[in-house]
Amino acid sequence: MILEGLTTREINELNIEYLPRHTVPDMQRYFDEAARRSAAARERLSGHYDLAYGDTALQSVDIFPATNPGAPVFVFIHGGYWRAQDKSTYSEIAEPFVNAGATVVLPNYDLCPAVTITDIVQQMREALAWIYANITQFNGNPEKHYLSGHSAGGHLTGMMMATDWPAMGLPKDLLKGASPLSGLFDIEPHRHTELQGDIRLTAEEAAANSPQFLPLTATCPVLCAVGGGESGSFHRQSREFAEKCRAAGLPCEYLELNTDNHFDITDRLHKPEDPLTRAQLKLMGL
Numbered sequence: 001m002i003l004e005g006l007t008t009r010e011i012n013e014l015n016i017e018y019l020p021r022h023t024v025p026d027m028q029r030y031f032d033e034a035a036r037r038s039a040a041a042r043e044r045l046s047g048h049y050d051l052a053y054g055d056t057a058l059q060s061v062d063i064f065p066a067t068n069p070g071a072p073v074f075v076f077i078h079g080g081y082w083r084a085q086d087k088s089t090y091s092e093i094a095e096p097f098v099n100a101g102a103t104v105v106l107p108n109y110d111l112c113p114a115v116t117i118t119d120i121v122q123q124m125r126e127a128l129a130w131i132y133a134n135i136t137q138f139n140g141n142p143e144k145h146y147l148s149g150h151s152a153g154g155h156l157t158g159m160m161m162a163t164d165w166p167a168m169g170l171p172k173d174l175l176k177g178a179s180p181l182s183g184l185f186d187i188e189p190h191r192h193t194e195l196q197g198d199i200r201l202t203a204e205e206a207a208a209n210s211p212q213f214l215p216l217t218a219t220c221p222v223l224c225a226v227g228g229g230e231s232g233s234f235h236r237q238s239r240e241f242a243e244k245c246r247a248a249g250l251p252c253e254y255l256e257l258n259t260d261n262h263f264d265i266t267d268r269l270h271k272p273e274d275p276l277t278r279a280q281l282k283l284m285g286l
Contacts, residue, residue: 017233020262030263038091053130064094064104065138072144072284074102079151083112083198096272100286103140113198121159146177146284154183158211161218177283179223185212185241222252227260
């Protein structure tokens with residue numbers, strides 16, 4: 001998408017399309033309730049917290065091991081538009097996946113404006129490399145990586161699907177499944193939204209970090225999901241990325257979930273019988 005010389009009205013429309021705080025008035029409630037549920041989940045689960053994969057405090061992961069060795073590994077990248085949120089809010093997601101037999105990894109990353117989106121993409125690559133090298137210590141199988149993420153985490157999932165893993169000494173088929181949720185695959189519009197003051201995105205950086213326009217290196221099955229009540233732009237982005245995956249020969253399921261807003265969709269993942277949770281588990285063979 002090429003956006004130049006936008007009017008104030010057009011910029012306001014982009015903000016409404018892409019920034020859920022303009023359309024979900026009780027947005028903070030979702031984070032507060034997820035944080036409360038996650039704290040309770042950590043009481044019930046065996047976890048290893050803030051394990052470093054890089055040099056800064058936020059370059060760390062939480063790991064919830066499977067009971068038995070050789071388990072598939074479910075990695076979930078949080079959203080927050082590259083500038084907010086924390087892995088601890090999403091511990092609740094680990095519970096149904098651990099109970100189904102997976103090892104779950106929740107990575108953090110440095111946030112804009114302290115770093116750029118390019119930096120965050122590289123940090124996620126390094127996080128996955130660290131997980132591959134170390135996950136057997138936590139009953140995970142390094143040959144069974146399944147990656148998911150929401151919003152900005154969906155964008156980062158897409159970027160991992162476009163990564164040259166052999167250049168990092170890792171298998172080309174590192175990802176055995178990918179499921180971006182409410183993802184952002186063309187990030188050019190955000191040069192023109194309220195986010196720009198924090199993300200400081202250049203045209204060149206947007207082009208280099210928009211997986212919609214990059215060759216996909218992934219060879220795995222894909223699940224693209226979006227809330228049925230989300231904006232037309234979120235629907236379009238997920239639909240077009242699903243089409244891109246299919247054009248690349250990847251089996252890809254596209255889901256629009258009821259009337260879900262941008263935050264309802266992640267609320268599903270702590271519920272073992274929810275259709276989205278079950279679809280993710282099915283992707284993993286669980």
